[in-house]
Amino acid sequence: MRRLMAVCLALACVVPGVQAHKPSDSYLSISVGDTGVKGQWDIALRDLDFAIGLDTDGNGEITWGEVRAKHGEIAAYALARLAVRGDGAPCAIEPGAQQIDDHTDGAYTVLPLAIRCANVPAQLAIDYTLFADLDPQHRGLLNLQALGLTRTAVLGPQAPAQTFELKAVSRWAQFIDYAREGVWHIWIGFDHILFLLSLLLPAVLLWRGRQAQHWQPAETFRQAGIDVLKTVTAFTLAHSITLSLATLGFMSLPSRWVESAIAASVVLAALNNVWPVLHSRRWMVAFGFGLIHGFGFASVLVDLGLPREALALALVGFNLGVEGGQLAIVAVFLPLAFALRRTAFYRRAVMVGGSMLIAVLAGIWLVERVFQVKLLGF
Amino acid sequence: MPSITARRFLPVLGLCLLFVLCLPAGAAPTVPASDAQVLERVPARVADPRVRDLQALRTAWRADPRNAELAVRLARRYVDEAAAEGDPRYIGYAQAALAPWWNEPAPPVAVRVQRAVLRQYGHQFAEALADLDAAVLAEPANAQAWSWLAAIQMVRADYSAAARGCDGLAPLTTPLLAAGCRAAVDSLTGHAEAAANSLGAALKAATDAGAEERLWALTRLAEIAERRGDLAHAEGSFRAALGLGVADVYLQAAYADHLLDRGRPAEVLTLLKDGTRADVLLLRLAIAAKAAKDPRATGWTSDLEARFAAARARGDRTHEKEEARFALELKGDAARALALARSNYAVQREAADARILLEAAIAARQPDAAAPVREWLTANRVESVALQALAAKLGAGR
Numbered sequence: 072m073r074r075l076m077a078v079c080l081a082l083a084c085v086v087p088g089v090q091a092h093k094p095s096d097s098y099l100s101i102s103v104g105d106t107g108v109k110g111q112w113d114i115a116l117r118d119l120d121f122a123i124g125l126d127t128d129g130n131g132e133i134t135w136g137e138v139r140a141k142h143g144e145i146a147a148y149a150l151a152r153l154a155v156r157g158d159g160a161p162c163a164i165e166p167g168a169q170q171i172d173d174h175t176d177g178a179y180t181v182l183p184l185a186i187r188c189a190n191v192p193a194q195l196a197i198d199y200t201l202f203a204d205l206d207p208q209h210r211g212l213l214n215l216q217a218l219g220l221t222r223t224a225v226l227g228p229q230a231p232a233q234t235f236e237l238k239a240v241s242r243w244a245q246f247i248d249y250a251r252e253g254v255w256h257i258w259i260g261f262d263h264i265l266f267l268l269s270l271l272l273p274a275v276l277l278w279r280g281r282q283a284q285h286w287q288p289a290e291t292f293r294q295a296g297i298d299v300l301k302t303v304t305a306f307t308l309a310h311s312i313t314l315s316l317a318t319l320g321f322m323s324l325p326s327r328w329v330e331s332a333i334a335a336s337v338v339l340a341a342l343n344n345v346w347p348v349l350h351s352r353r354w355m356v357a358f359g360f361g362l363i364h365g366f367g368f369a370s371v372l373v374d375l376g377l378p379r380e381a382l383a384l385a386l387v388g389f390n391l392g393v394e395g396g397q398l399a400i401v402a403v404f405l406p407l408a409f410a411l412r413r414t415a416f417y418r419r420a421v422m423v424g425g426s427m428l429i430a431v432l433a434g435i436w437l438v439e440r441v442f443q444v445k446l447l448g449f
Numbered sequence: 450m451p452s453i454t455a456r457r458f459l460p461v462l463g464l465c466l467l468f469v470l471c472l473p474a475g476a477a478p479t480v481p482a483s484d485a486q487v488l489e490r491v492p493a494r495v496a497d498p499r500v501r502d503l504q505a506l507r508t509a510w511r512a513d514p515r516n517a518e519l520a521v522r523l524a525r526r527y528v529d530e531a532a533a534e535g536d537p538r539y540i541g542y543a544q545a546a547l548a549p550w551w552n553e554p555a556p557p558v559a560v561r562v563q564r565a566v567l568r569q570y571g572h573q574f575a576e577a578l579a580d581l582d583a584a585v586l587a588e589p590a591n592a593q594a595w596s597w598l599a600a601i602q603m604v605r606a607d608y609s610a611a612a613r614g615c616d617g618l619a620p621l622t623t624p625l626l627a628a629g630c631r632a633a634v635d636s637l638t639g640h641a642e643a644a645a646n647s648l649g650a651a652l653k654a655a656t657d658a659g660a661e662e663r664l665w666a667l668t669r670l671a672e673i674a675e676r677r678g679d680l681a682h683a684e685g686s687f688r689a690a691l692g693l694g695v696a697d698v699y700l701q702a703a704y705a706d707h708l709l710d711r712g713r714p715a716e717v718l719t720l721l722k723d724g725t726r727a728d729v730l731l732l733r734l735a736i737a738a739k740a741a742k743d744p745r746a747t748g749w750t751s752d753l754e755a756r757f758a759a760a761r762a763r764g765d766r767t768h769e770k771e772e773a774r775f776a777l778e779l780k781g782d783a784a785r786a787l788a789l790a791r792s793n794y795a796v797q798r799e800a801a802d803a804r805i806l807l808e809a810a811i812a813a814r815q816p817d818a819a820a821p822v823r824e825w826l827t828a829n830r831v832e833s834v835a836l837q838a839l840a841a842k843l844g845a846g847r
Contacts, residue, residue: 120491126493131493207551
């Protein structure tokens with residue numbers, strides 16, 4: 072024995088990846104509809120054989136006849152180890168006629184469940200103790216469908232009793248979550264903010280190119296406001312289009328390319344303030360580069376993880392969050408800029424100096440992202 | 450209530466599993482056509498005395514479940530079954546045998562060592578080491594505890610602790626196993642040549658060593674030679690080990706990797722032709738089939754996908770290394786491979802773990818993600834032609 076054990080040293084026994092089968096799982100599906108609760112429970116024949124003995128003749132083959140003879144015993148054994156409560160009151164569970172299905176590791180009995188609760192529950196509690204005494208590593212993989220939402224949970228000795236709020240994870244709460252992420256992302260996404268600022272800085276000024284080659288203050292708040300509105304709307308429209316296309320999987324671009332292009336867009340927008348090439352139709356710049364920024368937003372949204380059944384909702388929520396965050400920035404920026412527009416400080420230090428600073432910073436990002444090197448500490 | 454336990458039935462089960470895997474995924478539940486239809490194969494208690502032995506042991510244990518000696522014996526038998534058949538359910542059965550002590554702070558030493566063995570199966574290395582440290586403190590002559598201690602510390606890349614484990618084991622075991630333990634440590638800490646020489650000498654001297662012991666030593670020797678770039682010796686040792694005729698999944702996987710690295714996928718398809726049962730072998734088969742443009746690649750890849758999905762569904766994270774390689778080499782998904790390889794490297798730090806992290810970081814163009822591997826290579830002066838080449842490639846891409 073000693074020798075054999077030592078042979079195990081640093082061999083496959085330390086690393087369980089060599090296993091062919093998977094550990095024991097059952098698959099419990101429960102759906103809560105307007106008319107009631109029903110379920111289906113797939114339990115491996117191997118596990119049932121270990122627990123109550125299905126291979127009656129002991130020849131190593133479990134036949135349909137042997138399983139069929141034990142249907143009553145299987146149902147009684149399984150249901151003694153599952154309890155469902157709706158809004159705190161126990162629900163009666165009745166087994167249906169069993170069938171057979173195959174999962175990746177063998178044959179399973181399929182046990183239909185009619186679950187009778189006092190009313191359509193708003194809260195479902197599940198106590199699961201199947202095989203807990205025989206195999207502490209057994210797990211019940213729960214798929215719970217309620218009110219159009221699917222959720223999954225892993226039941227087993229590590230968490231034998233679990234409660235699910237069927238109405239708590241409302242669409243509204245989900246929507247708010249994604250909207251909050253959208254706001255947060257625009258606020259911490261310096262590249263997006265700087266791009267937007269580069270386009271907004273000249274909004275309170277007018278370019279007197281032909282006569283004077285310099286910027287003049289805008290006359291009215293309305294004039295500046297319309298310019299801002301056009302720019303922000305164009306940016307929003309553009310990035311909404313690509314954000315949707317990328318999130319829904321219609322288009323995808325390499326992230327290195329996207330991130331580099333975003334940095335380039337900031338450089339160009341900022342330089343355009345110092346040496347204007349495009350002065351009146353900045354909304355077109357906003358639209359063109361907005362398409363690229365949309366791909367950047369999409370990668371964030373994908374990283375957050377998207378609920379399959381509420382994809383559109385997450386998309387709209389996130390997008391509106393981005394817009395909200397953007398408007399908040401505009402709301403702070405525009406009055407300040409408008410008030411300062413006649414000062415040399417605004418036209419020199421902010422407009423020219425600020426734009427140069429943005430261009431330099433974004434230039435460094437561009438180099439970092441194109442060549443995948445780290446130059447800045449952030 | 451009869452309880453049934455296992456015995457070897459590999460060919461039948463392999464066929465059965467193949468059949469099951471070939472079924473279309475998501476097949477709807479059905480009612481079998483006849484009572485005689487065989488749905489599942491389990492160990493046959495009538496024909497197999499080993500199954501009856503195990504059953505007798507289980508019956509004795511059930512009558513006296515708090516008897517530590519019986520419980521440990523049963524748990525150990527289940528671990529042997531798991532190793533022989535590759536069915537992790539036995540690890541769960543073994544854990545059930547140790548249930549009265551599972552959450553005890555200080556169970557009897559024999560229980561504690563067995564608990565550590567089961568814990569490391571689930572990659573709970575810290576908990577397993579705590580048990581083993583306590584066991585060798587209480588019983589310095591516990592060879593099993595020392596050998597597991599060394600093995601787990603090797604996986605964690607704590608080579609000084611692994612060396613202490615080898616020192617503890619040396620007086621309690623054969624010279625060959627003692628030399629093998631030491632060579633495993635030395636070969637990764639800047640003394641690969643000396644390690645190869647001493648293990649080679651010990652193997653020559655161990656004329657009475659059994660096939661399993663020789664296989665183990667030859668596998669170590671082949672891995673050390675391969676890391677050193679001594680491919681002729683690696684090939685020779687692998688072949689000598691295979692020639693012993695002992696089925697060993699780890700050896701087959703290691704030799705398959707050697708062949709894949711040398712651009713010899715056709716030989717892998719022959720070597721592993723019966724290996725679709727074990728995930729690690731199926732992975733190599735699928736990679737080889739893809740390289741050899743064998744049409745079976747598609748089916749094997751989707752089988753693997755289903756197995757990884759099943760493991761993920763239950764929250765099992767012990768297959769991340771294999772899944773990372775699957776994502777990188779068969780799915781071409783560098784980002785997913787890198788995430789898995791990083792997560793795996795936080796737990797396991799063997800050469801193969803380092804390699805997949807380097808490869809994924811290169812493919813995903815995220816050199817910084819492999820910084821822990823570069824530190825590991827430098828800090829331990831690891832000699833590995835393949836790993837150093839990957840690290841250099843990664844450095845050049847920065």
